[in-house]
Amino acid sequence: MDLVKLHMEPHTRAKHSILTRYLGGWFPIMSTFPKILYLDGYAGSGIYDDDSPGSPLIALRMARDHFLKSQISKGEKVFYFIERDKKTFSTLAHLIHEEFGPCNSDGLCDRLPSNFKVYLQNGDFNTELNEILNHSREKGTSIVPTLSFIDPFGYSLDLDILSKILSFKHCEVLFTFMSGFLSRFVFEEAHLQSIINTFNVDKGTIASIRSITNESAREDEFGKLLVDIMKKNLPADEELYWLSFEMIDNYNRPLYRLIFFTKSEKGMQVMKDAMFDIGGRGIYRFSDFYFNPSQASILDYSGDSQPWVAEAVEYLHSRMAYQDWKIEDFQ
Template sequence: MATTETIWPLEPHTAAKHQLLGQYLDAWYPILGSFNKRVVFLDGFAGPGIYAGGEPGSPEIALSRLLDHSAFQRMPNTEFVFVFNERDKERFDSLENRVATIRASRQPWPSNVRVHTKNESFVSLGEQMLSGLNGKSLAPTFAFLDPFGYKDVPIELIQRLVKYRRIELFIYWDYNSMNRFSTAGTAVDPHLEALFGTDEFKSAPPAGDPKRKQFLHDLYQQQLRDVCGFDYVQSFEMVNADNRTGYYLFFCTRDLTGFDRMKSVMWKVDPIGGRRFSDVLAGKTVLFQEEVDTAPLRAELMEHFAGQTVSIQEITNFVIGHTPYVSTHVKRKTLAPMQKDEVIACPGQKTRGQFPDGTLVSFPAR
């Protein structure tokens, strides 16, 4: 898609990205809305709000997932604030028209849902939001940052916006540009330094080296942890029709439960590995769906807990926080077969193959 277009066709990888966003919000809204007086959804690069075929953009997805949620009527005392920002004036005009259409179709509009449309650069918007806090904490916020390219997303600004504990970030990272420019020594360097918060990208392996992609990916992921202070960061790779990596989506949180939920959504989009979507396979029917391969998880548990007796909760937390797998992969798909193979023991277990809270699992020494 040319960045000069106002409205463009919906690509398969964008539809997959929206699937990740929408399904996660289904879980996020009732959890945050039930225990907080104010919740914020920030879309820093909202676009025109609609695609060429009439498909909804991210602002409409975010709104409809709340308004159509079965729990919404049970949260009348929670204020839901939506901030949709788009820098390009023509796209912004389209966005405003789309938001107006949505509001008109949803009358009477709920009094606890506020929508703000902004025509700013993301940097300008971020500075305005920070200055408006006047030392107060930002309300629980889901920040969706989906820019074109690599400009206007300095990690230093993101760090200041997400320093409050109850902030989650879902951010686009343009690998195609990283691969092209990271060691080119060009005028792009200042933008990349702002993006990464370091100039270590210049040390990436040369173009063509198979280790180059992993180096750049891992550097940005580590910066999200170290600079922004996120405890948990998970990436999702988007592969284009040429079977090349176009970009990654990084989900960042400080909450283990939220991390498990987003990773579970990623596994729905990619049932085999939970980490990758390819335009090449979009729309094609898989006749024989493979089972999730938990052999790597089994090996990792044996290594990490060797010689120990630990609780099922400790095992589950380790799987969520330190492996690609999620909580639903732990008991039936991994531990039960391990027990059947007599690889592990469960002292005091009432029913073999079942692992309720409080169950202890003993792993053999190396």
């Protein structure tokens, strides 16, 4: 079979490392629930041109091979992969079948534990999710605790859907937010209407974003609009937390931000650890758009003022205090 392979870039590797680390914590922690869902809305083909696995395979392997086996064996684990492109979808279906399958129409796969269910959908994320959300609204039911990984190539998608997902209990969103493109495309007439539709803003808001000369500050404005949309469907008394991790290209230009939304302090802590581990490796940085002083947030630690120091001390203390360490452990 002719496999569709996505192109691997260093920032994609970083994104996958963050996803892997987060899932490593999420699966065992969430296994106390009778049923959980990993939703990969823009699933891709499952393979890259350096043969590394895509996000659906990362998630399945993480759950299957997790060292906390007895924990993971509790509760149902549902995996739902949506991919719009036909050939990309066929590659994904083929790879899943090869490694874990065959899988039947109930989602049970021959080479996966019986508490795992895998569903693949060749379709459009917005359409599929709208159907699910409308269905649960009509029936007055909730969706199960979900981690939604939303990883589109572009910026134009129905953000209201993400906000609706977040309105359900124990649901989280990890979102590739194309803020770098937005901050550049906002000046191009060809993209204007799509940006206006995506963020549901008027031309006055666009004009004020355009007047900001600093590219990163323009991105922050889009970040603020995004957070406002994400909060829209949340009950007023519910707190939303978020962490943002900025990916930079080889020319030090912002590409996109991987933004995590949760209502759980525990989820926040696990994601902080995941981002912190990767962020220490050079060309990536945390951004602090819309910094909310009431939430424990990791700040941009590439800046001169180094506001991250206090957080770093706290982090090291929590990880290292009251244990013996050898010099070799630090090498």
